[in-house]
Amino acid sequence: MSVPQPPEPIPGARLLFSLDPAVSHLNHGSFGAVPVNVQRVQQRLRDEMEANPLRFFGPGLVDRIAHTRRHLAAFLGADPDGTALVGNATTGVAVVLQSLGLRPGDEVVTTDHGYGAVGYSVDRECRRTGATHRVLRVPLTATDEQIVEIVRAGLRPGRTRLLVVDQLTSATARLFPAAALVGIGHEHDVPVLVDAAHAPGMLPAPVGGIGADFWVGNLHKWGYAPRGTAVLVVAPSWRDRIEPLIVSWEQPAGFPGNVEWQATLDYTSWLAAPAGVWTLRTLGVDRVRAHNAALAAYGQRVVGDGLGVAPANLPEPGGPTVAMRIVPLPAGTATTIEEARALRGRIAERLATEVNVMSWDGRGWLRLCGQVYNSPDEYERLAVRLPTLLALR
Template identity: 85%
Template structure:
């Protein structure tokens, strides 16, 4: 089986970012990268704040936030009246967990593909409320039908209050069949929270037709927004039950205003987010998506080949639409969180390359992303130098 070919570079795209040219940034999925034009938009807004803070916060800010929310919700295929801006996906998860009113007879169900900070949030809320946290094991090679069946069997009607499932998983780059999972959960009367941290900007209209009770997604990754920009989407039946983590002056306005208004926080990231979508549209949304997915597949192929992993053994759990790919590391490497962090740091310091390394299911995995500022030779350089570094145990 031959290796995939890299896509044609998008001319001039690298110049849109202020990334250090001495480093290969192959991990866009963790913290993103903000285009220069979006940085400047946010700085102009910060200048506006400091020119007259009282005017900025007290004359029309709620309306500006509402306008921004409607713009972002339209891009995502979400109902603007059921969408709240928030600082990140894990904050949205915490809002949902706190609003459910869990008790000792309840359980929250997650999968072993979930994001670590979300699991920590679930555990904390379960400790506080006396509820139970249970984890479903989902094989990396499971088909969509098999995943749906695992969820079906794992639900406990009358006890499972919430199912948390990823739309696109962080450690394994797996695209989950969320619409089918939500349909199964609804048959059993179980609410579903979709963690879609990586979906905005990467997947087209990711909220549309999922049917989830709750959906959270970050705009700062694949939507080119400043960090601290995310959305929480809530189905109509739940909106009057949502409580913010901090009460402020818009509390009586109800959702989404009570979640969005957090006193004197920095709102400039949110107000700059439409500039990120403008950048994405200027490059061509479909063009960017196909480029990034193809580049990630190429990177996975060349790095996997350098580590002796046959193309047939390289996981492809996300399909062609996903701009993240994983490569299995040699046995015994990065099998714990500490080991994964240590290896990621070694790669960064010795190879001048930023990647993600995750410990999942007893094995270490290298995660590579594709973005418009990346080029094929960056993955090739990593492939040429990584085996020697890994051999130095």
């Protein structure tokens, strides 16, 4: 089977970013990269804030945040009245968990593909309330139909108070059948939280049609927003029950304002976020999605070839616009979180390449991303040099 051809580069796209050219940045999915024009918009907002803090934080700021919220909700296909701006997806998860009113005997169900920090958040809330956290094992090769059946069998009506599923997993770069899983939850009267940290900007209209009770997504990854920009989308039946993590002056306004307003928080990342969406649209949203997915697929294949991984053993992400791919590392490599972090550091230091190394299901995995500032030769260099580095461990 031949290696897929890399996509044609998008002219000028690399120049939009201030990334160090001496480093190959193949891990956009972790912290994103903010375009220069968006950085400048945020800096102008910071200058405005520092020129007159009292004016900036005055009554007009609430309206500016609401305007930003409406803009971002429209981009995501979400109801702006049910959308709150938050710092990141895990913040949104924490808001949901502490608003549920869990009690002893209740349980929260997740899968083993879930994000680690979300699992920690669930564990903490369960310890605090006496509830139980139960994790469903989903094989990496499971089909959508099999995933649905695993979740269906794992719910316990009357006990399961929340089902947490990913739209696109971080650890395994797998697109889950989120809408179908939401439907299964609702069949059993179980509310569903969809962790869509990677969806905004990568997946088309990621909120529309899902029907989740709660949906969280980051704009600072694939949406080119400044870091610290995410949304929590809540279904109408739950909005009156949402409680913010921090109570401040917008508490009487209810959701979403009471979640958004946190007094002297630096709101400039949120206010600059529409500039990120504008940049994405200027490049061409569909064009960027197709480019990034094709480049990630190319990178997965060439790095897999370099490590001697047969194409049949390279996991498919499950969607045509998924711009993250994983490659299995040699047996015995990065089998723990600590080993994975150490290997990621060695790759960064010795190969001048930023990737993500994950430990999942007792095996190490290399996660590669594709973005408009990347080029095929970056993956090709990694494919040549990585086997030597691994042999030196």
